[in-house]
Amino acid sequence: MHDEQDLTLSFKKALQNKGFNRVDTVNDPILALNNFKAGSCDLLIIDIMMPQMDGFGLSEELGKIDNKVKVCFITAYEVNYQALRAVSPATTTSDIEYYIRKLVDVDDLIQHIEAELINNRS
Numbered sequence: 001m002h003d004e005q006d007l008t009l010s011f012k013k014a015l016q017n018k019g020f021n022r023v024d025t026v027n028d029p030i031l032a033l034n035n036f037k038a039g040s041c042d043l044l045i046i047d048i049m050m051p052q053m054d055g056f057g058l059s060e061e062l063g064k065i066d067n068k069v070k071v072c073f074i075t076a077y078e079v080n081y082q083a084l085r086a087v088s089p090a091t092t093t094s095d096i097e098y099y100i101r102k103l104v105d106v107d108d109l110i111q112h113i114e115a116e117l118i119n120n121r122s
Contacts, residue, residue, distance in 0.1 A: 011045075014106040015113070029053040038066035043116050048075040070116055 008025040015023045024041075026032040029050045044062065048055040059071050 011106065011109065015110065018110050020113075029055075029058045033058060033061050036062055036065055039068075041066075041069050043070045043072065043113060045072050045074050045113075048073050072112070072116060 005027055008027055012023045012025050026035070030052055033053075044059070046055040046059055050058070053061075055073050055075075059073070062069065062071070
C-alpha cells in the first residue's frame with residue numbers, strides 16, 4: 001500500500017504543478033465511496049486492482065451517487081475488456097481512452113486527463 005500512496009502523492013503534486021486546482025487522492029476504496037458527493041468531481045481515475053473492492057465495483061457504486069461523473073481506470077495489468085464491457089456496454093476493445101496503463105509518465109497522464117475533461121464538457 002505504501003507504493004500506491006507514493007504514486008498517488010506524485011500524481012497529485014504533478015497535477016497541482018500543472019494548474020489543476022483541486023486534486024483529491026484516496027487509497028482506500030471504501031473511504032472514497034463513503035466520502036463521495038454528487039457533483040464533487042469532474043473526473044475519477046480509479047485503479048482496477050484494490051483491496052476490499054475492485055475498481056469496477058467502486059465505479060459502479062460511485063455511479064449510483066453521480067451518474068454524470070467521468071471515470072478512467074488505471075491498471076498495471078492487461079485490461080480485461082470483458083470486465084470493462086460488463087461495466088460499460090458501450091466500451092469497445094479499441095476504446096483505449098477508457099483506461100490508463102501504469103507506469104504512466106506524469107506528462108502523459110496530464111495530457112490524458114486534459115483530453116478527458118475537454119470531452120466531458122462536450
